Amino acid sequence: MxxxxxxxxxxxxxxxxxxxxxxxxxxxxxxxxxxxxxxxLEDQVVIKFSHVTSEHTPKGLAARKFAELVEERTNGTVSVEIYANGALYNDQDEQQALKENRVQMIAPATSKLTSEYPGFQILDLPYAFSSYEEVRKAYEGTIGRTLLAELNKSEMRGMGFWYNGFKQMTSTSESLLHPSDFERMHFRRMPSPVIERQFQALDASTSLLPFNKTYENLHVEFINGQENTTSNIYTKKLYETQDHLTISNHGYLGYIVLTNETFWKNLSDEQREIIETSMEDATEWIRRHSIETNDAHLRELKRTDSISIHYLNQEQQNIWRQALEPVYIETEAFVGRELMQELDQITDQ
Structure with missing residues (x-):
């Protein structure tokens, strides 16, 4: 006491x-x-950057490059948090998440915008581009500027186009060398009317599936084929579920980097300038490195025993082009004659 x-x-x-x-x-x-x-820290800006591919794909590597440039140039006052492999949202949900500012940046395939913004369908046309330089002219020229302008009245701002590579076909059982080989086959596709018409022209059926569900649906044989770049085929191990890979180069898979419009307007002028400059530099970086990344992953695919690799010769490519010609006629009604003429000018040069 x-x-x-x-x-x-x-x-x-x-x-x-x-x-x-x-x-x-x-x-x-x-x-x-x-x-x-x-x-x-109360003054730090955090950009949540969500995407659905592996960190080792062209998009994953470019996202990391962009983050490094922004954080270095802002002395860490702007931080970019990257969520790869659909860790936050799959490719069917990420646009809505961006519009609601639950994430501040995404980089979907351009095909994912085609239903809401019809002009983007031009980038999905089969054999629209025969070289990487033609893709660059489309992204950086009138076509790219026109497509970015389509987003002006939305909750999303287009920051620019990112590169990946040409698409190839994979399949089980039968190799895909002739349009008739697609009959009675079932493919995963992205939500693009052009891609849907492409497979219809080849007499194949399709299912609309998220990218990160492709492996699972191939494994259980709900689908028996898909199209993608060699980088995505390798990093997602899609080759483990497929017997054949056809190097067809029949389409180009690229991305558009989007940010939330309200978030963008609330940044300072200095922050916007740094982010835009960093995006330009990251875009140039991915343009140069996407080719070598896809080539490196193709070499890795050749080293596996899981999949047989076939190359279309010029005669076979011409037959594919002829079979897919009706897709152009149907697409012009949605894209408009002016953009189609721009594409013709690029490919005729």
Whole structure:
């Protein structure tokens, strides 16, 4: 009891001293809670960048390059958090997440915008491009500027186009060398009317499936074929479920980088300038490195025993082109004659 009385007397004396000498107990609390490592974090801008491919694909590598450039040039006041492999949202949900500002950046395949923005269908036309340089002219020229302008009245802002590579076909059981080989086959496709018409012209059926569900549906044989770049085929191990890979180069798979419009407007002029410059530099980086990445992954595919690789010769390619010609006629009604003429000018040069 005596000890307790002494402790009580000591506490009371301390409180009385605080009143007498004007000592503010709150200062002690603030000093104990202060952490200089947290200084300035309330001013940090965080960009959540969601995408559905592997970190080792052209898109995954470009996203990392972009993040490094932004954080370096802003001294860490703008941070880019990358969520690869659909860790946050799959490719069917990420656009809505962006519109609601649950993420601030995504980089979907251009095919994912075709239903809402019909002009983007031009990029999915089979054999629209025969070289990487033609793709660059489309992205950086009138076609690219026209497509970006389509987004002006939406909740999304187009930051630019990112490169991947030409698409190839994979299949089970039968190799795909002639249009007749597609009959009675079932393919995964993206939500593009052009791609749907492409497979219809080849007498194949399709199912609309998220990219990250492709392996699973090939494995259980719900689908028995799909189209993709060699980079995506290798990094997602789609070759484990398929018997044949046809190097057809029948279409180009690229991306559009999008940001939330409200988020963008709330940034400072300096932050926007740095982000735009970093995006331009990352875009140039992926343009140069996407080719070598796909080539490297094709070499890895050749080293596996899981899949046989076939190349279309010129005669076979011409037969494919002829079979797919009706897709152009049907697509012009949605894309418009002006964009189709722009495409003709690029391919005729």
């Amino acid at each position: 005596r000890t307790f009385a002494l402790i009580s007397l000591f506490i009371c004396s301390g409180v009385l001293a605080a009143f007498v000498f004007g000592f503010d107990l709150r200062d002690t609390v603030q000093t104990l809670e202060y952490d200089d490592e947290q200084e300035g």
